[in-house]
Amino acid sequence: xxxxxxxxxxxxxxxxxxxxxxxxxxxxxxxxxxxxxxxxxxxxxxxxxxxxxxxxxxxxxxxxxxxxxxxxxxxxxxxxxxxxxxxxxxxxxxxxxxxx
Ligand SMILES: [Zn+2]
Numbered sequence: 525x526x527x528x529x530x531x532x533x534x535x536x537x538x539x540x541x542x543x544x545x546x547x548x549x550x551x552x553x554x555x556x557x558x559x560x561x562x563x564x565x566x567x568x569x570x571x572x573x574x575x576x577x578x579x580x581x582x583x584x585x586x587x588x589x590x591x592x593x594x595x596x597x598x599x600x601x602x603x604x605x606x607x608x609x610x611x612x613x614x615x616x617x618x619x620x621x622x623x624x
Pocket of ligand 1: 546547556572573577578579
């Protein structure tokens with residue numbers, strides 16, 4: 525098995541996921557081919573198999589972080605309504621107290 529020894533000339537965010545993209549051509553080695561399309565977390569990306577490797581890794585837009593953004597927005601909306609409700613509620617209460 526080939527040693528994976530060529531370091532990347534860039535850094536990776538260990539909290540993100542990256543997809544390996546090989547440049548598939550006549551000279552593409554088996555290691556590169558087998559890595560094509562594989563997904564790695566930023567702290568687990570293999571070194572490149574050989575010099576002049578044309579492979580790239582691209583950051584993956586994580587669905588989780590999209591979902592978290594969406595949920596946070598929803599929660600924010602709910603809180604705004606709750607705030608309105610409690611204001612209306614205290615208004616009703618003070619009106620009742622005045623009537624009593
Ligand atoms: Zn390669």
